[in-house]
Amino acid sequence: MGSTGSIGTQALKVIEANPDHFKVEVLTAYSNADLLIEQAMAFRPNVVVIGDESKFTYVNDALFTYDIKVYAGQEALGQVVEMEEIDVVLTALVGYAGLTPTMNAIYAGKNIALANKETLVVAGELVTAAAKLKGVNIYPVDSEHSAIFQCLVGEWHNPIEKIYLTASGGPFRGKCKEDLVGVTKAQALKHPNWEMGAKITIDSASMMNKGLEVIEAKWLFGLRNEQIDVIVHPQSIIHSIVQFEDGSMKAQMGLPDMKLPIQYAIGYPKRLPANFPRFNFMDYPSLTFEAPDKQTFRNLQLAFDALEQGGNAPCILNAANEVAVQAFLEDKIGFLEMSDVIADCLAKVAFVKKPTLVEYEETDQSTREKAMELV
Numbered sequence: 001m002g003s004t005g006s007i008g009t010q011a012l013k014v015i016e017a018n019p020d021h022f023k024v025e026v027l028t029a030y031s032n033a034d035l036l037i038e039q040a041m042a043f044r045p046n047v048v049v050i051g052d053e054s055k056f057t058y059v060n061d062a063l064f065t066y067d068i069k070v071y072a073g074q075e076a077l078g079q080v081v082e083m084e085e086i087d088v089v090l091t092a093l094v095g096y097a098g099l100t101p102t103m104n105a106i107y108a109g110k111n112i113a114l115a116n117k118e119t120l121v122v123a124g125e126l127v128t129a130a131a132k133l134k135g136v137n138i139y140p141v142d143s144e145h146s147a148i149f150q151c152l153v154g155e156w157h158n159p160i161e162k163i164y165l166t167a168s169g170g171p172f173r174g175k176c177k178e179d180l181v182g183v184t185k186a187q188a189l190k191h192p193n194w195e196m197g198a199k200i201t202i203d204s205a206s207m208m209n210k211g212l213e214v215i216e217a218k219w220l221f222g223l224r225n226e227q228i229d230v231i232v233h234p235q236s237i238i239h240s241i242v243q244f245e246d247g248s249m250k251a252q253m254g255l256p257d258m259k260l261p262i263q264y265a266i267g268y269p270k271r272l273p274a275n276f277p278r279f280n281f282m283d284y285p286s287l288t289f290e291a292p293d294k295q296t297f298r299n300l301q302l303a304f305d306a307l308e309q310g311g312n313a314p315c316i317l318n319a320a321n322e323v324a325v326q327a328f329l330e331d332k333i334g335f336l337e338m339s340d341v342i343a344d345c346l347a348k349v350a351f352v353k354k355p356t357l358v359e360y361e362e363t364d365q366s367t368r369e370k371a372m373e374l375v
């Protein structure tokens, strides 16, 4: 899901390098029809889905002579994940749109390789409960969560005392609020260590990405809120750390390259050989650590607050953030105003303590309306 994006294209590189291990059944995109067609010709899936229905004829005509079925629209995106031939669904689409396909895939008994963190932020309790019920695994793709997962192999019976999610700090690390007033989207889109899609790159600059990851970690690893901490590590070499009850800490390290966690998630439990560049200690004579600045990067504090509040608060946080990021990318609001929109929505959208899936949908919708008014 989301094969034309940053994670999607890197996943296809992993698959291309391991033709004996993986076969692509389905590819999906939202509007990038040309790349989807190119990928379909190269990987020969059974089905492709283009989210934007107006591009159906274009894609269908291009793939007419290939034995590939073409579907279009949101409903099709939610349905293809149920196909019998599928073992693992890699959810690499962006934002709330990932929730329905992920839930449907789980109910159809498919294992999930989860990049789409927003799904767990919005409805982590429901998603993980459904996975448990259906006996399916959710393999993390997010590098921090992959790191924790890798540290936990062989430790399943040893309780976690604490986890530390590492954060690069993004392009604005060390800045104060005044410095951030007039920053442009071009500056915010320049991440020091990772090349990613636009939404997550803005989230990284505002530290919302780390906030979303804290909530993601809670649900993936069944943690209490106070067991999750964030530490800024500008070199992005240590991808995260688990501390056990004897005080011992395990960390997973490597050069920042999303192909590694993608490959680990879809290849688990195997470590498939790969020729990714290797870490050289002499290139990084010091690895450094700092406390996150939750006052300047208010989004991180807002995410911790939403986590503490529970219920539909993380869903409100996510929807408000999606609208705010889009508005920032369209030059409608400033960088710091994204936090104002999110805080306002958290204060004003109706709180629900134990939401159903329908109530999550309603929360998402009403938050988007409120946030749109604000931007």
Ligand code: NDP
Pocket: 001, 002, 003, 004, 005, 006, 007, 008, 028, 029, 030, 031, 032, 033, 051, 077, 091, 092, 093, 094, 095, 097, 115, 116, 117, 118, 141, 142, 143, 194, 195, 196, 197, 198, 199, 200, 258
């Ligand atoms: P991109 O924006 O690069 O790609 C998003 C993909 O999803 C594209 O294929 C896009 O199609 C498709 N898509 C977007 N919106 C919709 C929609 N409404 N319905 C259906 N498909 C849609 O994002 P990334 O690859 O950067 O991120 C994907 C997910 O992975 C996010 O949740 C992100 O937080 C997470 N993640 C990403 C990392 C990274 O390094 N990039 C690292 C860790 C997590 P089209 O191209 O046609 O628009």
Ligand code: MG
Pocket: 142, 143, 144, 213
């Ligand atoms: Mg991450």
